[in-house]
Amino acid sequence: MFLYKIEATTEENKSIVVVVISESDEKAFSYAETAIRREFLVAPKLTDISLVEKKYLEKGKAYVIENAVV
């Protein structure tokens, strides 16, 4: 099992980062897309979606997302 970092861009040129647990690269994409659909009232149209990093799933494993808007 891995902790994945996935980057996506919407049609409005907005960047989204999804951190998702998955057993494979392929499923990581579909979990991430599901998470994005659930997150927004109207699911954004994605122009691209890429898997950029994976880490072994262990306590304490994390990604720091810089430039996140809070």
Add this chain to the structure above:
Amino acid sequence: MSEQVRPWEADTSKLSKFEQVKLERDGLDIIQKIRDLSAQGYEAFSEDDLSFFKWAGIYEQKPKGEGKFMMRVRIPSGIFSSEQARTLAAIARDYGRSVVDITTRQAVQFHWLETEQLPDIFDRMEKVGLFSYQACGDVPRTIVGNPLAGIDPNELIDTRALVEELETYFLLNREFSNLPRKYKVSISSNIYNTGHAEINDLAFTPATKVIDGEEVIGFHVWVGGGLSAKPYLAQRLDLFVRPEEVLKVAEGVTTIFRDFGYREKRHHARLKFLVADWGAEKFLAKLTEIIGPMESLGTDRTVGWNAGYFTGVHKQKDGLNYVGLLLPVGRFDADELDELARLADTYGDGSLRACNSQNLLIPNVADENVEKLLAEPLLARLTPNPRTFIGHAVSCTGNEYCNLAIVETKERMVSVANWLDENVELDTPVRIHVNGCPNSCGQRQIADIGLQGALVKTENGMIDAFDLHIGGSLGPDAAFNQKLKGRVPGDRIAPVIGNLIEYYKETRVEGEKFHQTVRRVGLEAFQERLNVILATVGV
């Protein structure tokens, strides 16, 4: 390790989980445990055991959990003998499906090994003075250095004895078998920075100083460099070190790392984080406290950076020749390694040298043997006269064996370099490196053009793609490369790079290297060009 309480042992509440485990057992104990249990197979080892395999130089290969291993072998300063080469070739042939890799730190790597085979591999290597111990793990790793040490017209002094001194001191030394994280040392006296000083935790670089009216040859000292996901260039200390003081300084710096390095989070534990927080001055003050006062800076004698490339036939300082050979992306097979050993015996003095550009060289070839060596069939593939791009291509292991890889790297690098060699005319080398993930084993940050892999989902499924980073170098104008926006599909990467190189050729001033042009005209100019290219090729 001795019974005294170390600074990090006084309050263990904040130590990372793995640090807590490291308190209970010395990493080096795994070597004996592997010898004792390996006959029982993979299942005999617990998860903790497997995480300590690194101290023996062994990692689980992809897919994790199936009992296949990668092993790294220390080759200090890249120097090894034909006898050692034959031993390595035999191990690869008997156990490792014949695959042999040279790494960006002059080490050798095998793949496909199984637990049952490990004791025999340890024994065979020990017999010829080779060790995988401490090639990985939170310990002093193999010492990188000048592959031309002792024969180099461009070195101030021969560094072989110093490398040997440090290697002997740190290898299996339990005083330093529990460092906060990996620890990389470089020693070179070559004025073209063959030791890649700035990306090591501790580096010694050539320097001179007039002391009591006499010019002394020695070293400057750099600390806190390293790549991975958060790269830092090492900082120079206000220090001049005589050759006989190198061990004292190395021990002092390593002691600081051991006792004051961070142990709360593994991704924040390399020496670079301590150096970034303390700064060079505080670091030197602590070092002085430990080893006593030293001479201040002398004259830096590094004049440039050759990026570790030595292909071709070149004169040594003693009048003999060395023949630098291309090893495409650092990979060859057991038969080729055996044959190299024979060539070294036949035409040289039986020694070989590995470079941190993942290439090899045969030293000590007399004039009358050069032509005969060049006529050997092996040199058709491992050529001393490579074409420009394949001759300057570096790749990490990638998803063939690496559990963390996002994409395949070695074959991609070869095909990109070959395409560029077929389609782009260029008189100045452009160094291209590829990483299969952000961890930087392929050192993409120091490349003219650095590729970092990502998987992109398309209508036709997942495809390998790459982010481009441009303008990296080490040496006097050291700086990491910077990212261009726009992820490029793997099958388009070669023409896209080709187009960027055409832009470099149009824009450069005479004698300017790729990274120098990038820095003069700015990232934005290259970005604009890339935007046009991507729009044109429909990426």
